[in-house]
Amino acid sequence: MIRPVIMVFTRDLRVRDNPALVEAVATKRPLCGLFVFDDLIIKNNNLNSNRMGFLIDSLKDLELSLKKFGVDLIFRRGNWVEETTKLAKEINAEEIHMSADFSLIAKKRQEALSKSGDLNGFKIFQHQGVSVLEPGFVTPTDGSEYKIFTPYYRRWIKASWRKPLEVPDSIKSVSIEKDGFQIFEELKRKNFSPDLLKGGESEGIVRLNEWMAKELNSYEKGRDDIGADRTSRLSPYLHLGCISPLEVALQALKLGGDAFVRQLCWRDFYLQILDQRPDVSRNDYRDRKYTWNQDLDLLTLWKKGQTGFPIVDAGMRQLLSEGFMHGRVRMVVASFLTKDLHIDWREGSQHFMKYLLDGDIASNQLNWQWVAGTGTDSNPHRIFNPTRQSEKFDEDGNYIRRWVPELKDVDSKEIHEPSSEIRLEKKYPKPIVDHHEAIAIYKSKYSGSR
Numbered sequence: 001m002i003r004p005v006i007m008v009f010t011r012d013l014r015v016r017d018n019p020a021l022v023e024a025v026a027t028k029r030p031l032c033g034l035f036v037f038d039d040l041i042i043k044n045n046n047l048n049s050n051r052m053g054f055l056i057d058s059l060k061d062l063e064l065s066l067k068k069f070g071v072d073l074i075f076r077r078g079n080w081v082e083e084t085t086k087l088a089k090e091i092n093a094e095e096i097h098m099s100a101d102f103s104l105i106a107k108k109r110q111e112a113l114s115k116s117g118d119l120n121g122f123k124i125f126q127h128q129g130v131s132v133l134e135p136g137f138v139t140p141t142d143g144s145e146y147k148i149f150t151p152y153y154r155r156w157i158k159a160s161w162r163k164p165l166e167v168p169d170s171i172k173s174v175s176i177e178k179d180g181f182q183i184f185e186e187l188k189r190k191n192f193s194p195d196l197l198k199g200g201e202s203e204g205i206v207r208l209n210e211w212m213a214k215e216l217n218s219y220e221k222g223r224d225d226i227g228a229d230r231t232s233r234l235s236p237y238l239h240l241g242c243i244s245p246l247e248v249a250l251q252a253l254k255l256g257g258d259a260f261v262r263q264l265c266w267r268d269f270y271l272q273i274l275d276q277r278p279d280v281s282r283n284d285y286r287d288r289k290y291t292w293n294q295d296l297d298l299l300t301l302w303k304k305g306q307t308g309f310p311i312v313d314a315g316m317r318q319l320l321s322e323g324f325m326h327g328r329v330r331m332v333v334a335s336f337l338t339k340d341l342h343i344d345w346r347e348g349s350q351h352f353m354k355y356l357l358d359g360d361i362a363s364n365q366l367n368w369q370w371v372a373g374t375g376t377d378s379n380p381h382r383i384f385n386p387t388r389q390s391e392k393f394d395e396d397g398n399y400i401r402r403w404v405p406e407l408k409d410v411d412s413k414e415i416h417e418p419s420s421e422i423r424l425e426k427k428y429p430k431p432i433v434d435h436h437e438a439i440a441i442y443k444s445k446y447s448g449s450r
């Protein structure tokens, strides 16, 4: 009897351009799909309620797509390695195919599964698929990671990318008793945020095509118009692999979207750093010996969007409501937390991970570090003045009006830094710090450090 193969889906929840799936099908063995809800990830809260909902949407969509080929997607929950091994033994699988991933947890479980395969008589095959170019494809001459974005980008854009793969014509399936949808019902807690995007490959493709047709050509100018909300919002689909990063990049390049493709490169840039330094999910990439302020009251006001800085409050409230925040505003609120309140970037990144639909260890932790000055940026003392950012990128105050309704009737000239009288009348808080004083303190402590 021919022994079957298992395609273990992780964060490559698509049938289009999925190298692991294509290779599994190419074995010509009967195939079944598997997704394991990993208790370790659920317990670490790396899968917040917003992302859980999006994940479940995405899995349902994938299940339907596979069903068209007559292939079952099996769901299990528990220890990821044990559950995968258990299924492999149940169906006497010969091979397991999956996309390689690069966080500490992903690496550890991939390694443990390989060992389990040696013991239990199945082979593990890892494939690319979570990035345009996998970490290590381009490296500096010493073989380590690129630390500066621009040289990485120059190599990345000129590298020879693989060709996107066709969806298989047909897939042989293995018949297996299915556990059904109970797992979903048990895991689907109430979302934290009311206004979430729907997950899945089908949704992702529609969004991608509609957004590209409308916005790609003016992305460079439009992306910083905070109020107009013109960026793609593809990040959650990219994070879970509902759409292929390679296909997105190629489609954008064909349509002249070079500025957009450069942004996609940041995603790969941070992934290749995480691959070499998986500890940076918690540790400073460069230890700058900062001493952080432990003030929990200030941290709470920042989290709730009650700092008295309208652009910061707007961003923090958008995060609570949509599990999303505009990219430029992410930089402003992160700078405010670390440079104005002198609070540890880990507090901020943890709060982001709790709500973000696109919460991603590489992009989140390393962007936080970039802003905090502990990361890869060659200038550690980058400071975003919240009021100037607001005047420049939300000129008529539409973004603030949308998220800080107390200020919705305030004039565009006043809205970025309302007077004491307006604050009193609108019941909007006073600023919790003086920006210039806070920055002077930061500079007096750290401007000598490099």
Ligand SMILES: Cc1cc2nc3c(=O)[nH]c(=O)nc-3n(C[C@H](O)[C@H](O)[C@H](O)COP(=O)(O)OP(=O)(O)OC[C@H]3O[C@@H](n4cnc5c(N)ncnc54)[C@H](O)[C@@H]3O)c2cc1C
Pocket: 223, 231, 232, 233, 234, 235, 236, 238, 239, 260, 263, 264, 265, 266, 267, 270, 325, 326, 327, 328, 330, 331, 334, 352, 356, 358, 359, 360, 361, 363, 364, 365, 367, 368, 371
């Ligand atoms: C403090 C902070 C935390 C962040 N946390 C995350 C996170 O957890 N997950 C995440 O995907 N992005 C994160 N980003 C990066 C960026 O803000 C988001 O990717 C972007 O805002 C998502 O919106 P979009 O899809 O509309 O972006 P677009 O402007 O349409 O960009 C297209 C795609 O390019 C990629 N991209 C753009 N900017 C960056 C960047 N700076 N770093 C990495 N990739 C980028 C994303 O995949 C994005 O979907 C963070 C940025 C900061 C400053």
